Amino acid sequence: MELYQYTIHELSRMIKLKEIGVYELTKYFLNRIKEKDSKIGAYITITEEEALKRAEEVQKGIDRGEFNSLLAGIPMALKDNICTMGIPTTCASRMLSNFVPPYNATVVEKLYQNGAVLLGKLNMDEFAMGSSTESSYFKITKNPVDPERVPGGSSGGSAAAVAAGEAVYALGSDTGGSIRQPASYCGVVGLKPTYGAVSRFGLVAYASSFDQIGPITKDVLDCAIVFNAIAGKDEFDATSSDFKHPDYAEELNNLYNRYCCENECIKSGILKGIKIGIPREFIDDGVDEDVRKAILKAAKIFESLGAECEEFSLPIMEYVIPTYYIIAFAEASSNLARYDGIKFGYRAEKFEDLMDFYKTTRSEGFGIEVKRRILLGTYVLSSGYYDAYYKKALKARTLISRDFNKAFEKYNVIMGPVTPDTAFKIGEKTDDPIKMYMGDIFTVPVNIVGLPAISIPCGKDRNNLPIGLQLIGKHFDEKTILKAAFLFEKVVLE
Amino acid sequence: MSVNLDKAKLDYLREKYEVAIGLEVHAELSTKTKIFCSCTTEFGGSPNTHCCPICMGMPGTLPVLNKKVVEYGMKAGYATNCKILNFTKQDRKNYFYPDLPKGYQISQYDLPICREGYVEIDVQGRRKKIRITRIHIEEDAGKLVHDELTHRTIADYNRAGVPLIEIVTEPDLSSAEETIIFLEKLKSILQFIDVSDCKMQEGSLRADVNISIRPKGSKNLGTRTETKNLNSFKSISRAIEAEIMRQIMEVENGREIIQETRRWDDEKGVSYSMRSKEEEHDYRYFPEPDLPPVIFNEVWMERVKSSVPELPEARKKKYMKKYNLPEYDADILTSSRELSDFFEEAIGEKSRTADRKTEGRGESKTGKYENNIAEVATTVNVKAISNWIMGDLLRILKDRNIEISDVTFSPKYLAKLVTMIDKGVINANTGKKVFEKMFDSGKDPEIIVKEECLEIITDESYLLEIVKKVVEQNPKSVADYKNGKEKSFSFLMGQLMKETKGKADPQLARKYLIDVINTL
Ligand SMILES: [Zn+2]
16 A cells, blocks of 8 residues: 555554654655646645645654644645635635735644644635636646546545545535535545534635535544544634534544444444435436435445435425525625735736726636626625525525424434536536536535535446545534444445 | 805795704724724724734634624613614625725624614703614724825725724704704713713714705605715814705705715815715625624623713712702713712712723723722712812813823812811812822822921911011001001911911911001
């Protein structure tokens, strides 16, 4: 096995046993990026110098026994909408192509406290608006599984970097599926935490009431390890929750010990009492045949572990796409108003007056998809249209929440595919935004309701492309979906 | 106005119409830190030094609501008889302007902190209720400064994120005079409850004025205009008068009033149309997703409510009724919270001064002496204390250009001083000297008097000795007095006081002087 294939927990043990040094490991990944990234295009910025300096510091810290985190010395990378002090944070936009934040996002501070080593900043759809990473101002990222295909989006760079072994793990952000869908397309694990579980401070806002930062990793245990480090209340984010998070990695390790015991009876009953609901709308005609088969096969695996799986009807699914896009665009139109060329970011060079300055700056600074969303968002908030669109969408949001919460009275987990299909070809959907938006149907309800959901690989389709399984949990019940995903992964690996 | 009309004609036209004026008053709150970050709210400072990534609206930053701002908003509501719901939320008001860092202002739209209150004013001997529609909290914007030298406009974001309350009234005011009376009252209330310093010259109190006219007796309100850029009570008053006459002339000339926003030019004394109704911004308000709604619990609401002090009007009444002070005194003593608190502590009135421990400001200087109130409360000469405050104290403050909060001596010392004069321990002239020494040193007047031997001389033999000495040294004056020249007696008294450094008991001295002269 090559070094890039190792997980956080494996590398951490090697570092601890001094089988490998942090500097050496960092250098290895930097070399691998140099070698691979010209073909993948996952990185916007590579912070080689800082990474090597940091690696030396962290190694010293480890030698002095200052870190007790599994993340100490592990090289990672961040989606380029997560602010890093002194390091460009571009949101893959011309608008912020020259922006260097004077502060770190809270998640970055937390990872640094855990001894993380930053390799660089990862490509994405411009301002996280898109599902393919094709709307980046800088470059198109290719899917490491099949370079002719998109890695998904908007955290396409994050998923591609992890899948290609250009970082041990990465952080992404998920507003309507932007962690789960690329994780699914690239065959890696992605967690979208409960809204409020992870601080949004320092995450450049797209749609504030949906945005959430989460890990993209090689396996479920890694996912739990990173989530441990970034979850928790932040005094700089009023929407972050003071929920007392358990040690998710420890929960999984305890589970593994039970799972590994020889007693077959325990093994086959390990998920006893867990009820999994599969909404019929998640596996209906609109879903690719191979994807549906993989999901039904996954249900069988869960049943073999003692869980009860059952199909049920969730008719409210009909409204999730318009509800999501109206609210997201409305918030985006306001969130992106600060990019006016006055204080930071791109500014027009030639202009006549103030109004012209705004128009030219924003026309030249934003790409087409961002402009489309700002215009639509402005429209739905305008007087005369507010009630028909935005207000109605808020009402629908309440109804969708109600129906999901009702389903959770019966089920511990709601299960389905992450997307109706697998990774599509580069350029295939760029001319058809509606088609692109419809691909988010299974991921957006999770953001509308603020639930946690994990995406894990559950097989391949006829083109040998990864299929993603989505497990949705109750608010702040990451523990249950992580456990279920962890056991599923173990069974599939055997 | 270009039309030449004589005053009689103008008065006649003015009489034909009724005026309805409503206000939107912005007051900067005197919290120590800004509404969504921990930057200072202090006025001044070099451009862009009271800023951080949050109040500059940099990418990825988030607002966190300063709880004090909510409390101050509630206090303003309680002091203006508003209803306060136990639930409030923030909204975004979207528009582009270079002084607005985020491209939106965080304000409140449909769920303001306070609603449906009123303030009573006295107009020409009559009480009038001015209804408050709502009070909401919001953030201030930065400032644009035009540099005449370089012809460039520079943005200063020091003010961005300073908390404001916006107080909106119903159109219940009917003249410039009433408007100014109302604003003076509102200002004194806000200052009294310590939520705003209301310094118009620093822009911490600003008002936009909505004006409409209608023929007398007509029930329907006319079309209103809004006038902005009013920076002093004087400019508000002038702008209202000008706008009323402008509207009257429009109507008299058969034109319709257009709903619009007008900008007042104080130098020229004229307003200009800024934008018509059609050109008004569509602010696209929507709930602020970065801030969860604020839900008040009963205990908190009660605590805030009880921290609202007795208002100036109630205090004024109390001073007149309970202490028999003239209205003139009561007005001056309630002209500021500091002065009123000082007076109350001096006379031993149980006030709520202990609640003045406001955020960041710590204990007020005058609040420290509260424990000692009881001992002076029963015997104190209230009118004399009032006279001292209105006279010597305010004069010294004015001469030295300092504030009442800079006073270092305890208010109860003033009561002590007054009592010492009343009891004849020192005379009034000495009292003035002691007062100045007390002002400078903060010392107890009793100690000052003792240290400097300033007690009135009542020792008869000593006094008699001095009287004899004065009479001996001034035979001519004595003779003149004996010959009926009253003035000479005053001279002799003066000499006597000079000899005793003003400490002689005047009555006793007078008696001895007459006695001694008569025995000659
Ligand atoms: Zn600040």
